[in-house]
Amino acid sequence: MITQQNIEEILNNGGHLVGTDGHKIGSIGQFYVDDDSGNPSWVTAKTGLFGSSESFVPLSEATVDGNDVRVPYDKDQVKDAPRMEADSQLSPEEEDRLYKHYGVGTGTDTGTDTDSDTGNDTRSAAAGTYSGVTTGTDDMRGERTGTHLSDDDFGTDADDRNRDDGHDTSGPNTDEAMTRSEEELHVGTEKHETGRARLRKYVVTEDVETTVPVSHEEVRVEREPITDANRGNASSGAELSEEEHEVVLNEERPVVEKETVPAERVRLDKETVTDEAHVNEEVRKERIEAEGVDDDGRDRR
Template sequence: MLSTDQAQTLLTGGGNVVDSQGDKIGGIGQIFLDDQSGQPEWVTAKTGLFGTGESFVPLRDAEVSGNDLRVPYDKEKVKDAPRISDPEGHLDEAEEDRLYTYYGVTGYSGTTGDAGYAATTGTGTVGTGTADRSADLGTTGTSNVEGDISGPETDSAMTRSEEQLHVGTERHATGRARLRKYIVTENVTKTVPVSREEVRLEREPITEANRGDALDGPDLSTEEHDVVLNEERVVVDKETVPVERVRVDKDTVTEEQRVDETVRKEEVELDQSGVTDDGRTRG
């Protein structure tokens, strides 16, 4: 028979209910305990579209296989099991008897099935088997406290857990900057002064100062004199020179971003419905 410790391990392990061949029937949903013995009696398998339905399977002859629970029924048998109106609540005797009859095992009313099985009077819910659920065990009974695995081997304390939000940062590449140079052509206009020589005819009268030069030579003759004329022309020369250094640098800008997230935590309350005014436990 499945123990409460094994039940707790299955709930927190995120395993599946599988058939005898190891094929998945559905994820482990909840485990229900017997009110009197405190031992696991039923498991729910998440079936239907997206696992929204829950089908009850008896834990008798079930075996633990790693994180999975192996049962001696195929998927169709489990999927067609009688539906319970409130699978999150307490499984009453009539519902339990109907399920025992469907699976053909001895239940509360003594329906013929596996011989020698003890009758049960109801079950208390163990809770859902999600991976982050606390693995606490409480006292057995019909209080239907979700997440409570009750059994005679547990003590009077339970652990309260909560989710804590840890916010950090990670680096992501958001873009790339590349330094590139290219050649453009532009017109440059400059004014440069240029000079040239022109011919000008000068006449000077004969004076005592230049009379000697004027009478030097024959009286009448034919002569030619050449004068070279010069001018300046614009010469263009281009020279490549470095003008500046350009580099790419990065600046880190820090800004505040607000993070809103929902965290869950467990609360503990005391149920004294089973205690009389004089402090004694009701039977």
């Protein structure tokens, strides 16, 4: 059960909404408290670029973890929730749409509207009953009057939260000026991994052909006539005999040896290329129109 003290601490310390996977869904914007019971029933989480969107999340199964609020939903489910105005009150129809999205319960409407000024509207949720007060006339339904609390509602003194002072120059109890506000678009960048590159070395086999000269010996028969120069050698042996004379022949053959030598160095390098990305986003701004005065600013009355 989230208490009023929990709400003050969370808003003053900038708490976050945490999902089922333990990751932060977004920063907490506002709490919505039922006027009758005073119990917090809804919380808004700031999502989108720079927290530009606020999504409603039910607190029926929420728990407090320090300055964070844990809910049994993931970030995608919260971001896809039906869009509601975060600064306005929740109507019964809007609650039904939110309950259906989160699967909290179908919501049973037991309230009745009569010709009187007030009626009771009771909705059943998975964790209990959420009862609010609706106002209306004849057969028209009014809006739920649950109170939303933001960090602007809390100060250092408890009495400051109950006094009827405006918090902005456009409030009902401040000076005569009106503040005109507008949204400014702030665009930043963040890095995302788009891919990976790696070097991988492997071995392939290829055929290499080359030519190398080789030599060999061949035998041939040479005959020379008997002359006075060689007659002595020719007559030195037996007159008649049987003999053999042998000559060894040689040849060259290719011998292959392989040696591993470095061929080149290869590395991966990165370079940054700057492109332009087109961003198109809607921004809201307030306009102030003067009624009952002329163009020169003077009162017509």
